Amino acid sequence: MTKNNIIWHMATVTRQRREEANRHRSMALWFTGLSGAGKSTLAHAVEERLFSMGANTYVFDGDNVRHGLCRDLGFSREERSENIRRIAEMVKLFLDSGIIALTAFISPFREDRQRVREILGPENFFEIYCRCSLETCEQRDVKGIYRKARLGEVPHFTGITAPYEEPEQPDLVLDTDRQTLAECVEAVVKAIKERASFDC
Numbered sequence: 001m002t003k004n005n006i007i008w009h010m011a012t013v014t015r016q017r018r019e020e021a022n023r024h025r026s027m028a029l030w031f032t033g034l035s036g037a038g039k040s041t042l043a044h045a046v047e048e049r050l051f052s053m054g055a056n057t058y059v060f061d062g063d064n065v066r067h068g069l070c071r072d073l074g075f076s077r078e079e080r081s082e083n084i085r086r087i088a089e090m091v092k093l094f095l096d097s098g099i100i101a102l103t104a105f106i107s108p109f110r111e112d113r114q115r116v117r118e119i120l121g122p123e124n125f126f127e128i129y130c131r132c133s134l135e136t137c138e139q140r141d142v143k144g145i146y147r148k149a150r151l152g153e154v155p156h157f158t159g160i161t162a163p164y165e166e167p168e169q170p171d172l173v174l175d176t177d178r179q180t181l182a183e184c185v186e187a188v189v190k191a192i193k194e195r196a197s198f199d200c
Contacts, residue, residue: 032128033106038181055100059104084113085116108162
């Protein structure tokens with residue numbers, strides 16, 4: 001028992017039992033890259049494929065999380081780190097529930113992504129770098145946010161006024177400005193099939 005009288009409750013329905021019922025291991029697919037690199041699009045497309053295979057999945061999207069769990073956080077260096085920490089702790093609970101969690105967050109700092117790996121355990125963390133040129137991301141600019149950042153209306157914007165630290169040893173690299181969405185989906189599914197022990 002801790003000094004705050006908080007203890008971790010051990011459930012009788014374990015992660016292993018849930019995984020056996022799901023017929024696949026739970027794991028976290030961590031999509032990282034610049035805004036506009038295609039993280040959310042790819043995560044949802046991969047989820048569609050996995051779901052059609054009978055997998056239990058859930059996509060955590062950056063904007064959606066900031067509507068609720070992290071609505072009190074801004075975009076300073078410290079707040080971004082806290083945003084990612086909260087997400088990691090939430091994903092950890094989903095892994096315990098037997099879910100394949102797909103996360104689409106810029107997560108620009110290596111230190112933060114390393115902390116996620118430590119929180120989840122390296123055996124549960126699959127880092128996917130959606131590599132895309134800044135020029136292409138700006139051309140896409142679905143939200144019009146790059147234009148605002150160039151005008152100085154959006155502070156701490158990754159790629160413009162804040163850095164993006166590329167993963168040094170990601171589990172998978174996808175050139176989303178060169179590969180089609182279908183090619184990227186196939187690459188992800190192929191890479192994780194064995195690791196997740198699919199029997200669906």
